[in-house]
Amino acid sequence: MHHHNHYYGQTHILARWCGLDDEHPPRIRGYLQHGWNVGCGWNPVHEFFDGAWRYTWSDAPRRRGHSLGRRNYHVVGAPFLYLAELEPTLGAVPEDERRGTLWFLFHGWEGGGRGGKIEGDHARLISEIKETETEPVTISLYYTEFERREVRRAYEKAGFDVICFGKRGWNYEGTDRRFLYKQLETFRRFRRVAANRLSTAVFFGVAAGCEPAVYGDPMSLEGDDPLFGGQARIARLWPEMLGKEIDLAAARATTDVELGRRHLMPPEEMRMLFDWNHRD
Amino acid sequence: MTETKLPPVVRGEIQPWTDADPAGGPVLAAFLADLLPASVGRVLLAGPHDTGVLDVLAGRSADVTVLRRSVSDAEDLRASGHTVVAGALDGLAGQRPGPYDVVVAADGLDRLLGTDSPALDWPERAGLLRGLAAPGALVVIGVENGFSITALLDRRPVKERHGDDEWRPLRDDPRRPSSPAQIEDVLGTAGRRYALFGSAGRVHTLVESDALARTAPGLPGAGIALAGLAAVAGGTPLLAPVTGAAEAAARAGMLDAVAPGWLVVLGDGGPVHTAYTPSGVADLTADGWRFGDRLVPDTESAETELFRLAAAEDVPGFRACAARLRDGAFFDRVHDGVALPGPEIPLAAAWIRFRDRLVGGHRRHPWPPWMADGDDLVTMWLAMSGVEATPEMLARGREIAGTESRPDLLSVLADAEAARVTAKEQAGHIFGLERTMRFRDQQLRTREQQLRTMRDEMRRLRGGRAVRAAQLAGRVARLRDPKRLAGALKRRARAFLRR
Numbered sequence: 001m002h003h004h005n006h007y008y009g010q011t012h013i014l015a016r017w018c019g020l021d022d023e024h025p026p027r028i029r030g031y032l033q034h035g036w037n038v039g040c041g042w043n044p045v046h047e048f049f050d051g052a053w054r055y056t057w058s059d060a061p062r063r064r065g066h067s068l069g070r071r072n073y074h075v076v077g078a079p080f081l082y083l084a085e086l087e088p089t090l091g092a093v094p095e096d097e098r099r100g101t102l103w104f105l106f107h108g109w110e111g112g113g114r115g116g117k118i119e120g121d122h123a124r125l126i127s128e129i130k131e132t133e134t135e136p137v138t139i140s141l142y143y144t145e146f147e148r149r150e151v152r153r154a155y156e157k158a159g160f161d162v163i164c165f166g167k168r169g170w171n172y173e174g175t176d177r178r179f180l181y182k183q184l185e186t187f188r189r190f191r192r193v194a195a196n197r198l199s200t201a202v203f204f205g206v207a208a209g210c211e212p213a214v215y216g217d218p219m220s221l222e223g224d225d226p227l228f229g230g231q232a233r234i235a236r237l238w239p240e241m242l243g244k245e246i247d248l249a250a251a252r253a254t255t256d257v258e259l260g261r262r263h264l265m266p267p268e269e270m271r272m273l274f275d276w277n278h279r280d
Numbered sequence: 281m282t283e284t285k286l287p288p289v290v291r292g293e294i295q296p297w298t299d300a301d302p303a304g305g306p307v308l309a310a311f312l313a314d315l316l317p318a319s320v321g322r323v324l325l326a327g328p329h330d331t332g333v334l335d336v337l338a339g340r341s342a343d344v345t346v347l348r349r350s351v352s353d354a355e356d357l358r359a360s361g362h363t364v365v366a367g368a369l370d371g372l373a374g375q376r377p378g379p380y381d382v383v384v385a386a387d388g389l390d391r392l393l394g395t396d397s398p399a400l401d402w403p404e405r406a407g408l409l410r411g412l413a414a415p416g417a418l419v420v421i422g423v424e425n426g427f428s429i430t431a432l433l434d435r436r437p438v439k440e441r442h443g444d445d446e447w448r449p450l451r452d453d454p455r456r457p458s459s460p461a462q463i464e465d466v467l468g469t470a471g472r473r474y475a476l477f478g479s480a481g482r483v484h485t486l487v488e489s490d491a492l493a494r495t496a497p498g499l500p501g502a503g504i505a506l507a508g509l510a511a512v513a514g515g516t517p518l519l520a521p522v523t524g525a526a527e528a529a530a531r532a533g534m535l536d537a538v539a540p541g542w543l544v545v546l547g548d549g550g551p552v553h554t555a556y557t558p559s560g561v562a563d564l565t566a567d568g569w570r571f572g573d574r575l576v577p578d579t580e581s582a583e584t585e586l587f588r589l590a591a592a593e594d595v596p597g598f599r600a601c602a603a604r605l606r607d608g609a610f611f612d613r614v615h616d617g618v619a620l621p622g623p624e625i626p627l628a629a630a631w632i633r634f635r636d637r638l639v640g641g642h643r644r645h646p647w648p649p650w651m652a653d654g655d656d657l658v659t660m661w662l663a664m665s666g667v668e669a670t671p672e673m674l675a676r677g678r679e680i681a682g683t684e685s686r687p688d689l690l691s692v693l694a695d696a697e698a699a700r701v702t703a704k705e706q707a708g709h710i711f712g713l714e715r716t717m718r719f720r721d722q723q724l725r726t727r728e729q730q731l732r733t734m735r736d737e738m739r740r741l742r743g744g745r746a747v748r749a750a751q752l753a754g755r756v757a758r759l760r761d762p763k764r765l766a767g768a769l770k771r772r773a774r775a776f777l778r779r
Contacts, residue, residue: 063448229289
């Protein structure tokens, strides 16, 4: 229904969960949340057609959306959790062999002519990462930063491995449907996940068994909408997820809430929910 | 002064958001002004309240903290000079702001949490709020009654009643108090309770619960409550008028139990009146209800008696009762206490209000419908009271009486049924008229026949021998009279010469 539903191959994962073709997944009658979100599940100016259903990862976006006058929500849980269920061994190594920190730089976006570039002091962030991390660090850049040579080079010159998981896709083009598979596989060999903002990757990392850390210059995003309270609000609502050393049990509990673990549903239910059953 | 410096925003704030219809109005302000001591220490005003309430609190304390969950609402209040905190109740409690001597949450406990707050049920919210109060503090909490008459008669589907601030279904809370007994279970028996009637946040009427529980239909206490219910009904689309249910509740001694809400007062406060209404305060004394200077016996109103006589179709009894109303002792004593010039106009207003309630309430009465549509009923009743109605008097009376609640489904159904009956009766009326016309046609045909018969008879008579003989006799008689003959010849000669 909307090309965002295909971001990171999320619809593909849910189609596979439902036993359907995950190369050419059926369309979802509505909008599927594509990233962890402090608002109603989508950006404040996202389009919604009348009567659309909104499928969120967790209950909080549903509540916030309700306060905005929106209805027709159904919480389904994050596709990443379904993927972890589908691929229980992908990239898994024994716990004591997990090593290093997979470090996610807060990323920009494709922008569509409305900004989308991040701005910040990369050198200072690199120093802080070096001061903090005790094991090898791999920096994950989204392609928008990976393709900015000055950004990528800064982290490479600092001696970090720099990787990119690919493109989430745009208008159904260039969607790497293995995007989250690669992330899951990678997370499972790292001991820590870190980022300069509390973000989707941190929650995914915790869900994949990593210890989290959130620190450093959160940087600014061109055209970022502070309507929902910005970083101060994140600090008020999820203080247990911020810092260099985080209580793992608390982080896992929060991650389960934010990714909607208790909302995961069996394939039969999801097929009905998405109207994916054949009606012949 | 504040022991803990509070941040401007605590956990759980929401934006974009504003809480519409904050609790307030002059009635609530007057109640709080009586309740609060002249000078108090630290005060917390939790939830959306209007500036009238804030002004009362600010007049008694130099240390007022206002908690609003909406960032923009809090911003709007910052100019007041008080400590204004944006955030949820759980966020404020997390700051451990120290005990307050007075805590006012007259708006209730439903607009204190944000979308990101934990799903605290009603007793947990009450506990959190009371936890901010010092021991023995004065705490005022508004409680919505899910079993109120207006809630039971609300014609909207449940899912459409509460709108955007029910991101969690607050009314599904099994521990939410919905009766006086349940309030006591949660808040204890030490508090005082007032039945609260209000619409869109504005408190219209407050009546001490015990006084309301003891009243009966037609008594002033029930009248005060009915006026409050009418105000609530004005803001709620209803299935049926509240009056019938309210009278049944009053008869059962349950009027307090079915009020739209309550205001619960914990801790000691100043003396307050039995009732607070838009037209002033009222006290129930041993002699009756005192509305300012007026003392109204705690007895059944004339209105109730008139309804009963109308339902019994006892017009002589009704006329006798109406005749007793001429000296200014009007029958709706709650409404009729308003000072107006002369006895006629208030009486006209009272009769118009009575007509609205009698006819609008679909009560039984002996008068035909064409009297009820215009001013005939009121004019007749005024005459029964010894007053000759004038158009000006009726127009002014209509202004004073105002209009009562908006149409409800029962009224719409009753009106539809009345329209069906009217259509049937009109058809009967047309049938009757056609019958009359048929009789008239028959009559006309009969007369026409009679005329034709008479004309034929005349024609036959003219052609008969007797008539011809009489005509000949007439001519002969003219010839035998010389003067008449000479005159006739002269007229004919002139006519001949003129030709």
